Amino acid sequence: MNNKQIEIMSLSYEDILGYMSMWGEPDYRAKQLWDWLHSRQAFSFAEMTNLSKSLRDKLDTTFTLSSPILASEELSSDGTQKMLLSYPDGVSVECVGMPYKDRYTACLSTQAGCSLGCAFCATGNGGFTRNLTADEIVKQAKYVERASGVRLSSVVLMGQGEPFLNLENTLAAMKVLNDPSALNIGARHITVSTSGILPGIARLARIKEQFGLAISLHSAVQETRNMLMPGVKKYALPHLYEALQAYTEATKRRPTYEYLMINGVNDTNAELDALIDFCANTLCHVNLIPLNPVSHSGFAPSKGDTIRRFQKALKASGVETTVRRSRGKDIDAACGQLHQRSC
Ligand code: SAH
Numbered sequence: 001m002n003n004k005q006i007e008i009m010s011l012s013y014e015d016i017l018g019y020m021s022m023w024g025e026p027d028y029r030a031k032q033l034w035d036w037l038h039s040r041q042a043f044s045f046a047e048m049t050n051l052s053k054s055l056r057d058k059l060d061t062t063f064t065l066s067s068p069i070l071a072s073e074e075l076s077s078d079g080t081q082k083m084l085l086s087y088p089d090g091v092s093v094e095c096v097g098m099p100y101k102d103r104y105t106a107c108l109s110t111q112a113g114c115s116l117g118c119a120f121c122a123t124g125n126g127g128f129t130r131n132l133t134a135d136e137i138v139k140q141a142k143y144v145e146r147a148s149g150v151r152l153s154s155v156v157l158m159g160q161g162e163p164f165l166n167l168e169n170t171l172a173a174m175k176v177l178n179d180p181s182a183l184n185i186g187a188r189h190i191t192v193s194t195s196g197i198l199p200g201i202a203r204l205a206r207i208k209e210q211f212g213l214a215i216s217l218h219s220a221v222q223e224t225r226n227m228l229m230p231g232v233k234k235y236a237l238p239h240l241y242e243a244l245q246a247y248t249e250a251t252k253r254r255p256t257y258e259y260l261m262i263n264g265v266n267d268t269n270a271e272l273d274a275l276i277d278f279c280a281n282t283l284c285h286v287n288l289i290p291l292n293p294v295s296h297s298g299f300a301p302s303k304g305d306t307i308r309r310f311q312k313a314l315k316a317s318g319v320e321t322t323v324r325r326s327r328g329k330d331i332d333a334a335c336g337q338l339h340q341r342s343c
């Protein structure tokens with residue numbers, strides 16, 4: 001059998017130690033190799049410059065080191081870059097790079113597709129395919145860095161998928177993104193967004209790193225939220241509220257509440273009152289986001305006046321609020337516009 005067919009990313013640490021000892025290499029080589037593979041997310045053995053040339057050659061003839069293929073790349077007029085990565089099993093996911101004045105942010109996917117089927121979201125509309133591994137999540141950040149030529153200053157896990165339905169892999173990826181010997185992105189600059197999966201929020205509250213949390217709230221009225229986000233019906237708003245108070249109590253961190261503004265759906269006075277009730281006197285920051293058009297939904301964004309009225313009323317109630325500008329709309333790279341496509 002041709003050993004070259006062994007995929008090195010599928011080996012355990014013990015397997016790698018075994019190869020090193022078989023080849024007469026010291027044990028610390030296994031650690032170095034492991035770091036290149038799982039922290040630094042190397043694209044090739046040639047990059048692993050602290051290994052001898054002869055060891056790199058031996059690795060190259062024995063193993064494959066497969067990376068996803070960059071199936072397509074698009075550049076928006078505002079500088080946003082969208083990449084479609086395709087994995088050997090045919091699954092493909094999108095990740096996005098967004099330049100700002102003072103930083104460069106990557107938006108990464110945690111699942112291929114999503115099982116939650118939110119009514120306004122292109123990802124949810126395509127259904128769920130599979131969880132991404134921690135390596136697959138981190139590698140997207142490497143691709144964004146490579147495509148932009150800029151070091152990432154922040155990461156948001158707001159691409160395709162529900163991170164807290166792929167909890168272990170997502171947390172492992174966040175740790176690697178934060179690791180000084182890997183991507184070295186400050187924990188405060190790594191934000192995970194959830195539709196409100198309570199066990200994930202509780203778990204994040206117990207983690208020592210100061211990762212950021214965003215909640216896709218979209219309505220503080222149960223009936224409206226059930227219609228917009230049927231997949232999280234079982235996590236009712238009063239329980240979400242409790243989980244968030246426990247989170248802020250434990251971490252002293254301010255979660256962001258994402259609130260899509262959808263014309264005639266969640267932008268009425270009754271919705272505004274419910275939102276103020278949910279937020280007032282708690283630690284939070286509300287982002288009002290005009291809906292991005294997604295063809296299947298039939299929803300339209302709220303009028304500018306309505307959005308400004310929401311912002312004013314929330315601020316008057318002491319709730320920190322901003323209106324968020326979307327990036328990359330012209331290439332369907334904006335929030336909720338990431339599709340699942342086969343290549
Ligand atoms: N599943 C997670 C993370 C990915 S979704 C979550 O829902 O939080 C990333 C963000 O895009 C969420 O805040 C989501 O509500 C938002 N989004 C989805 N569809 C959108 C649309 N059509 N316009 C604007 N934002 C949208």
Ligand code: SF4
Nearest residue numbers: 114118121124161195
């Ligand atoms: Fe899934 Fe988030 Fe889209 Fe809802 S908004 S379908 S949870 S990716």
